[in-house]
Amino acid sequence: MLEDLRYRTRALFRHNEVETELDEELRFHFDKQVEKYMRSGMTEEEAKRRTRIDFGGHEQVKEDCREARGTAFVELTLQDTKYAFRQLLTNKTFSLVMIVTLALSIGANSAIFSVINGVLLKRLPYSQPDRLVRIFLSSREYPKFPLNPFDFLDFRARNHSFSSIAAFTRGDVQLSGDGEPERLNGFGITSGYFRVLGLQPQLGREFDFQAEIPGNGLQVILSDRLWRSRFGADPNIIGRKVTMNMQPFTVIGVMPAGTEHPGNEYHAVAYGESVDVWWPFSFAGNPNQRGSHFIEGIGRLKDDVSHERARAELNAIMNQIAREHGSENSGWTVLVVPLYTELVGTSRQLLLVLLGSVGIVLLIACANAANLLMVRASTRQREIAVRLAMGAPRSRVVRQLLTESLLISFTGGALGLALAYGGVRALVSLLPADFPRAHDIHVSGPVLAFTLLVSFITGILFGLAPALQASRTDPKEGLQKSGRTSTASRNQGRLRNALVIAEVSLASVLLIGAGLMLRTFLNLIHLNPGFQQDHLLTASLSLPHAQYKTNEQTAQFFQRLTSSLNALPGVESAGAGSDLPWTGYDENAGGFTIEGKKQANQEYHARYHMATPGYFSAMGIPLLEGRFFTEADKKDAPQALIINHTMAEQYWPHEDVIGKRMTFQDVPKKDSDWMTIVGVVGDVKDQPNSPGAEPAFWWSEFQVAQSDMSIAIRTHSDPRQVIDGLRDAVHRLDPELAVADIKLMDSVVDTSVSTPRFTFVLVGLFAALAILLAAIGAYGVIAYTVSQRTSEFGLRVALGAQRSDLLRMVLFQSAKLAVPGTILGLLLALSLGRVMQNLIYGVNAADPAILFSVVLLVLTVALIASYVPARRASRSDPMVTLRAE
Amino acid sequence: MTERIELPQGTLDLLILRTLLTGAQHGWAISERVQQVSSEVLSIQQGSLYPALHRLERRGWIKAHWGTSDNNRRAKYYELTRTGEKQLEQETEAWRKLTVAVAQVLEGA
Numbered sequence: 001m002l003e004d005l006r007y008r009t010r011a012l013f014r015h016n017e018v019e020t021e022l023d024e025e026l027r028f029h030f031d032k033q034v035e036k037y038m039r040s041g042m043t044e045e046e047a048k049r050r051t052r053i054d055f056g057g058h059e060q061v062k063e064d065c066r067e068a069r070g071t072a073f074v075e076l077t078l079q080d081t082k083y084a085f086r087q088l089l090t091n092k093t094f095s096l097v098m099i100v101t102l103a104l105s106i107g108a109n110s111a112i113f114s115v116i117n118g119v120l121l122k123r124l125p126y127s128q129p130d131r132l133v134r135i136f137l138s139s140r141e142y143p144k145f146p147l148n149p150f151d152f153l154d155f156r157a158r159n160h161s162f163s164s165i166a167a168f169t170r171g172d173v174q175l176s177g178d179g180e181p182e183r184l185n186g187f188g189i190t191s192g193y194f195r196v197l198g199l200q201p202q203l204g205r206e207f208d209f210q211a212e213i214p215g216n217g218l219q220v221i222l223s224d225r226l227w228r229s230r231f232g233a234d235p236n237i238i239g240r241k242v243t244m245n246m247q248p249f250t251v252i253g254v255m256p257a258g259t260e261h262p263g264n265e266y267h268a269v270a271y272g273e274s275v276d277v278w279w280p281f282s283f284a285g286n287p288n289q290r291g292s293h294f295i296e297g298i299g300r301l302k303d304d305v306s307h308e309r310a311r312a313e314l315n316a317i318m319n320q321i322a323r324e325h326g327s328e329n330s331g332w333t334v335l336v337v338p339l340y341t342e343l344v345g346t347s348r349q350l351l352l353v354l355l356g357s358v359g360i361v362l363l364i365a366c367a368n369a370a371n372l373l374m375v376r377a378s379t380r381q382r383e384i385a386v387r388l389a390m391g392a393p394r395s396r397v398v399r400q401l402l403t404e405s406l407l408i409s410f411t412g413g414a415l416g417l418a419l420a421y422g423g424v425r426a427l428v429s430l431l432p433a434d435f436p437r438a439h440d441i442h443v444s445g446p447v448l449a450f451t452l453l454v455s456f457i458t459g460i461l462f463g464l465a466p467a468l469q470a471s472r473t474d475p476k477e478g479l480q481k482s483g484r485t486s487t488a489s490r491n492q493g494r495l496r497n498a499l500v501i502a503e504v505s506l507a508s509v510l511l512i513g514a515g516l517m518l519r520t521f522l523n524l525i526h527l528n529p530g531f532q533q534d535h536l537l538t539a540s541l542s543l544p545h546a547q548y549k550t551n552e553q554t555a556q557f558f559q560r561l562t563s564s565l566n567a568l569p570g571v572e573s574a575g576a577g578s579d580l581p582w583t584g585y586d587e588n589a590g591g592f593t594i595e596g597k598k599q600a601n602q603e604y605h606a607r608y609h610m611a612t613p614g615y616f617s618a619m620g621i622p623l624l625e626g627r628f629f630t631e632a633d634k635k636d637a638p639q640a641l642i643i644n645h646t647m648a649e650q651y652w653p654h655e656d657v658i659g660k661r662m663t664f665q666d667v668p669k670k671d672s673d674w675m676t677i678v679g680v681v682g683d684v685k686d687q688p689n690s691p692g693a694e695p696a697f698w699w700s701e702f703q704v705a706q707s708d709m710s711i712a713i714r715t716h717s718d719p720r721q722v723i724d725g726l727r728d729a730v731h732r733l734d735p736e737l738a739v740a741d742i743k744l745m746d747s748v749v750d751t752s753v754s755t756p757r758f759t760f761v762l763v764g765l766f767a768a769l770a771i772l773l774a775a776i777g778a779y780g781v782i783a784y785t786v787s788q789r790t791s792e793f794g795l796r797v798a799l800g801a802q803r804s805d806l807l808r809m810v811l812f813q814s815a816k817l818a819v820p821g822t823i824l825g826l827l828l829a830l831s832l833g834r835v836m837q838n839l840i841y842g843v844n845a846a847d848p849a850i851l852f853s854v855v856l857l858v859l860t861v862a863l864i865a866s867y868v869p870a871r872r873a874s875r876s877d878p879m880v881t882l883r884a885e
Numbered sequence: 886m887t888e889r890i891e892l893p894q895g896t897l898d899l900l901i902l903r904t905l906l907t908g909a910q911h912g913w914a915i916s917e918r919v920q921q922v923s924s925e926v927l928s929i930q931q932g933s934l935y936p937a938l939h940r941l942e943r944r945g946w947i948k949a950h951w952g953t954s955d956n957n958r959r960a961k962y963y964e965l966t967r968t969g970e971k972q973l974e975q976e977t978e979a980w981r982k983l984t985v986a987v988a989q990v991l992e993g994a
Contacts, residue, residue, distance in 0.1 A: 007943045021951075022935075025912060025961045028954070029931060032913040054931065061932050068939035 004070070011071040022065055030055065060391050080403035087404055094376060095408065098369050101773055102412025102458065105365035107419030108358045108766060110443070110451045114424045115431075116351050117450075118441035120344055125260050127198030128300075132339035133307050135165075135297025135314065136265070137332045141605065142588070144335065146266045146293040149283050151321055152190075155297065158317050161310035165299035166193035170267040172708075173277055174544055175230065176736045177243040183542060183740035184226065184244075185269050187261075188281035188295075194255070196300045197262065203227075204238040204253030211280035220244065221253040221278040245544035246736065249279065263343050263436065264296050268584055271343055271436040290325055291591070298339070311336035343436050349838060350759060356835075357513065357766040360506045362458065364770050367499040368777040369462035373405060374496055375784045377470035388475040397471040405463025406456065413455030417448070430761060432754035465495065496781050501821040503777045507770040508825025508858050509832065514767035515850035516840050517760035523842035524753045530684035530693070531581055532620025535572075536712060536745035537719035538580055539726060541737060543707040551705035555634065558701055558709060560733055562612050568725040570716050575614030576701060576709040580745070581684045582752040585609075586694075594651055595661040595674065604662075606647055607686075607696035610706040615698075616642075616681055618712040626658040626679035633700035639675040640700050645683045647695035675699075688752050689841045712745075719744055759839060771858070774821075775865040782814050783869040790876055798878035806874040814866030815859075822858045826851060892927060897937050898946075899980060900927070902965065902973040905947060909964035911954065912938060938963060946972050 011018050030051055037047035055061065066075060088095040123129055135155070137145040147155075152167045159165065166189060173186040194206045201221065211219055220242065222231070231237055241248040255278075263271040281295065301310055314334040322330045377384070384397055421443050431438045469492055541561075548554045558576050565574035579585035590605035613629040624645060633640040641662070648657045661674040668674055683693035701709065715722055723742055730739050786793075793806055833845030843850070892900075904915050904922075915938075916929040941947045946969035954960040965973065 004943055004945065007945075021961065024959065026931075026935065028911065028958060028960050029913045029935075031958075036917075061935055064932065064936035065939045068936035068943065070940075070943055 008070050011069040012074060015075065018069070019062075022062060026058070026061065063396075076399070077403065080400050081407060083400065084404040084407040088407065091376070094372060097776070098372055098408050099412045099415065101365050101368060101776070102409055103415035103419060104769060105358070105362045105416070105773070106409075106413045106451060106454055106458065107416030107423060108769065109362055109454055110416055110420035110447055111423035111427055112351075112354050112358045112762075113450045114420060114443050114447045115427060115441050116355060117444065117446050119347060119435075119437045120351060121446070122437070122440050124262075124340060124343070125258060126262075126339075129339060131163075131301045131303070132196070132262070133299055133301060133310065134262075134337045134339055134342045135299055136335040136337065137293065137318075138335045139331050139333070141590075141603070144265060145332075147295050147297050148290040148293050149281070149285075149295050150287045150290050151318070152295060152297060153283060153287075154321055155314055155317055156190075158320075159310075159313055161301060161305045161313045162299040163302045164192050164196045165297065166190045166196045167281065167295040167297050168193055168264065169281065169295040170264060170269060171279065172542060173244040173279065174246075174542055174736075174738050175242065175244050175277075176246065176738075179230070181736050181738040182230075183540070183738040184276035185274055186277045186279060187264075187269075187275055189278045190281050193278070193298070196298055198300070199255065199259055201253035202256040203235070204251070206253055207278075207280040212282055214282045214284040217280045217282045218247060218249050219252045219280055220249040221255060222251060223255055223259060223273070223276050224257040225273065226276045227254045244277070244279075246546040247544070262298060262339055266294060266296060268434070270434045272439055288325060290321075299336075307336045307338055347436055349835075350755070353513075353835060353839060354759070354762055354766075357510055357763055360510055361766050361770050361773070362454070364503045364506050364773045364777070366458055366462040367503045368773050368780070369405070369408070369458075370465055371496050371499050371777055371780055373401075373463065373466035374469065374492055375780060377401070377466050378492070380470070381473050384470050384473045385475045385477070388471075388473065394471040398467045401467035401470055402460065402463045405467070406459035409455045409459030409462070410452075413451050413458075416455075417443070417451050420447070420451070427762075430754075430758050432758055433751050435755075469495075493785075496784075497817055500774075500777050500781050500817045501824065503774040504818055504821025504858060504862065505824035505828060507767070507774040508822050508854055509829045510763065510767035510770045511854045511857060512825070512829040512850060513836060514760070514764040515854060516836055516843055516845065516847065517756065517763045519843040519847065519850060520840045521753065521756045521760040524688045524756055527688065527842070529581065529688065529749065530621060530682050531745075532714075533745045533749045535715050535717075535719055536618070536620070537715065537722055537726070537742070538713075538745055538748065539711045539742045540740045541576075541709055541711060541730065542740070543734075543737070545707065547734075547736075548707060552635065554705035554707050555702045557733060558612055559631070559634075561711075561729060562614050564729045564732070565711070565713055565722075565726065566614060568713075568722055568729070570721060571725075572714040572716055573614045573617040574711070574713040575612045575616070575618045576711050577612070577615040577619070577698075578610040578701075578706050578709060580710045580712070580748060581619070582687055582748060584687075586686055589664075592662050592664050593666075593668070595663070597651075604651060605695070606643075607694050609696065609698045610701045610704055610709070611642070611698045612701045615712060618714045620714065621684060622682045624680045624682060625656075626677070628679055629698075629700045629702075631702070633678075634702035637703070639672070639703055640678045641675045642679040642681055642698040643677055644681055644693060644696045646693045647697060648680050650695050688749075689756070710741075756839075756841065771861055774858075775861050778814060778817060778862050779865040779869065781817070782810060782866040783872075785813065786810060786869040786873045789873070790880075793873050793876035794878045794880060797876055803874040806876065807870050810870035810873045811863065811866055814862055814870070818859055818862030821862075822855050825858070826855070892929070892933075896980070897929065897933060898941060899973070899976045900929070901934075901937060901941060901963075902946065902969055902976065905963055905965045905969070906973060909950075909952070909962040911952075911960040911962050915963070941969070945969075 033051045033054065034044070034047045037050050038044060042050065124132070126132060135147065137147060137151075139145065146169070147167060149167070156165050168187045168189045171186050171188045173184050175182045175184050189207065191207045191209045191212055194201065202224070204221070206221065207219060210216055222237070227233055227237060231240075231242075234240070237251050237254060240251050242251060243249075258273065259275075260272055261269055261275045263269075269275060299310070301307060311334060314336065318332055318334050322332075387397055387400075388394070424441060424443055428438055428441050431441075543554055543557060548557065562574055562576055565571060568574075579587075585607075587608055588605055589608040590603055592604050592606075594604060611629060613631060613633075616623065616628050625648075626642075629640060629642065643657065652660060657677050657680060660677050662677075663674045665673045677697075681698075684696075685693045711726065713719065713722055713726065726742070727739050730737055796806065797803070829851075830846055836845055900919050901915060904910060904918050910918065912931075912934055916931070916934055920928050938947070938949075942949055942963070945966060947963045948966050949961050949963050951959055952962045
């Protein structure tokens with residue numbers, strides 16, 4: 001073994017010496033043999049000839065010896081690579097076109113793979129993440145709904161499927177004390193929440209069951225970021241009191257850096273290190289009233305329990321609960337969703353579509369490269385014929401040509417990786433703000449491995465067919481013909497045409513995809529949102545309960561704030577609402593009764609919001625009937641409601657709704673139990689791509705006193721000019737209050753269409769690349785055939801053909817490739833339409849306008865690509881041809 | 886001239902090793918020797934001899950050194966190594982068993 005290694009090492013590193021020795025050895029043998037023959041009476045001449053015949057191919061023997069030395073592979077590769085380099089340098093344009101197109105397509109693949117690796121493939125940063133599941137409720141009306149806290153307690157007490165189970169709910173807090181007051185992303189969590197995730201605090205501990213008891217909740221766990229930025233990474237922070245929501249909370253733990261929020265559905269906070277503080281969730285209220293749902297479940301399955309079994313068990317528990325607590329708990333089924341699915345579920349399809357798109361681009365690039373190689377191989381026929389005649393086996397020729405294509409693909413891959421490095425940054429900046437795991441996207445080890453693999457496969461893919469074809473060159477024929485005029489075999493011609501047709505069809509598929517995404521994007525940005533996004537500044541405020549104990553205090557605060565905002569110079573109107581459109585708000589209220597209507601099995605439900613008088617005019621939501629709220633809709637006045645158009649249509653079809661009443665009381669006794677509809681406003685959908693608006697109503701903020709409100713200020717000029725005015729107005733009323741999320745409504749809208757924009761930009765980019773490559777491919781083939789047929793064209797001209805005839809002939813040849821390619825592409829796109837269904841909005845996957853434009857575009861591009869060679873053909877000079885023949 | 890027989894697979898190594906048992910030889914001498922001893926029945930083609938020599942050298946069964954031939958030319962001499970001798974013994978044994986067995990089958994069947 002050691003001997004073997006020593007031998008091979010010498011053979012490899014003292015290559016020249018070993019080769020000279022071999023030469024000398026073989027020459028010695030030769031001479032001895034000649035000597036022998038001469039002794040038997042042959043002339044020297046004759047003896048040498050005989051010996052040469054005995055010897056067989058001298059080169060072949062040497063080759064076999066190299067093989068026997070066991071270093072042939074490395075040596076040949078080095079030799080082939082050197083030769084391949086020379087080949088690339090002698091044909092610079094050819095090499096450049098191949099390398100650049102491959103770099104672009106491999107780079108695009110690497111970039112998209114970086115995203116897929118970060119988002120889909122990389123392990124979630126929890127221990128045994130595949131054991132983690134999210135727990136939701138589901139009913140006919142609400143496919144995915146939060147849990148009721150007391151239902152959760154029963155789940156926790158009765159289940160046998162989970163090794164640990166916890167619940168959490170969004171609850172932001174306001175940090176005050178040293179420095180500017182700050183709104184923090186906060187979550188109320190049950191005991192064991194971090195144990196479920198498999199995370200340990202770096203300081204202190206997590207909450208125990210005691211902390212869940214109402215009144216014990218003034219404890220907090222800080223994130224690493226907050227601990228460093230606000231508390232100077234104080235190692236003695238445990239036990240310290242911090243002021244949150246104007247109350248003293250005791251710090252009992254600090255989580256380490258890298259503690260990622262597993263994502264949530266209800267008042268969603270993006271996945272990632274997006275949470276600043278965790279406070280103990282306390283189970284307050286009456287355990288027998290289970291109508292409100294606002295906490296989300298997460299659990300760690302025991303090792304041998306599948307999520308189906310866990311779901312079956314939780315459903316059985318849910319049925320028990322329904323028997324014990326009555327109708328409020330019926331109609332729900334429990335959903336158990338693997339955390340991974342929950343986190344990346346929606347982005348998965350988008351990413352796979354993108355991967356498919358770049359894959360198509362790469363395939364086109366391969367087809368292109370194969371075509372170019374075949375053109376070149378036919379001009380290199382002579383060289384190959386010489387090698388074959390010298391006794392090189394065909395496998396050597398194939399190997400040499402494959403080395404060349406691999407050299408090209410790896411050079412392209414290396415450049416592509418550099419492109420991907422820059423591209424990934426651009427990609428991440430384009431990603432929708434709430435895209436899961438965006439911060440995990442880097443050009444990393446797996447991306448490098450992927451790029452190498454793709455480069456290798458690409459090199460083989462585009463190199464193999466041309467190499468095999470070239471190796472089939474007949475040495476005799478190849479030597480007789482001069483390199484230039486040799487014609488490609490019929491087979492080769494057919495293969496090249498097929499490749500171009502494939503390129504055109506794949507490019508058509510991508511163009512149709514890009515068309516659909518463009519349509520979707522345009523539909524979304526041009527649809528009437530139901531509000532006016534321009535000249536609108538928004539912010540959010542959260543009044544701490546400790547300080548604003550009564551509804552009067554809260555109502556008064558918002559009343560004073562909005563009136564001082566309305567008085568600011570440049571402000572057209574200002575108001576406050578419980579939420580802003582398109583920000584993911586979907587609070588639902590059900591179980592109300594409409595006066596004079598029987599509940600014929602119909603459950604009324606609607607989105608509920610709160611608003612001050614100025615809110616609708618500030619948002620630009622139009623009043624359709626009745627009136628907006630006024631300062632008079634306050635405590636002690638009759639309860640007023642504003643509803644949206646959909647609610648009016650759905651629950652009072654063809655009726656005049658103004659003055660109609662509804663109630664949440666099961667048995668309304670007095671007038672004040674009823675709420676009266678005073679106005680109807682225009683519809684606003686939950687999200688720009690929601691199929692339609694949900695029924696919705698607004699309470700008067702001055703009557704219900706919601707403490708978390710969004711501010712909307714409509715201005716005459718640039719809304720940014722009133723930011724300082726807003727801060728001053730708030731701080732005049734309460735210097736401790738944080739003004740959070742100051743944003744233009746324009747940017748809120750922008751964020752809400754960022755996913756379709758992202759998809760459109762990328763698919764569009766890939767489609768542009770694809771059609772460019774296909775055009776190069778078509779041009780290459782047509783130009784080559786034209787150059788092959790120069791003499792034929794010359795003859796035709798000599799025989800009286802019109803130049804326009806020749807032009808038409810070549811263009812017709814190009815159409816023979818482009819038309820079937822486009823048709824194939826259309827069919828392919830139609831059959832793939834299903835894949836895009838969830839990504840498109842307001843457009844049919846088989847939209848005729850898009851299909852027609854793509855056909856037109858592809859045919860035009862094919863025409864342009866073949867026009868240059870066609871013109872060259874039409875200028876064929878008969879004299880040149882005749883002289884040459 | 887006697888009719889020559891193609892060497893069965895794997896026997897070339899055996900022949901080379903056996904030839905070298907009598908002492909170091911260069912390539913040409915090995916092929917001559919085999920031809921002679923086999924009464925011109927076996928002949929080794931140069932095309933297979935040298936790759937085989939290189940292969941055996943790599944395996945450490947033979948080693949090579951440069952010496953001077955009878956007519957004062959530099960020639961590469963091969964000789965058996967210790968492992969080569971052992972290998973020869975094993976292969977000879979295996980070959981005997983094989984030929985006996987094959988003969989038995991041919992005659993008895």
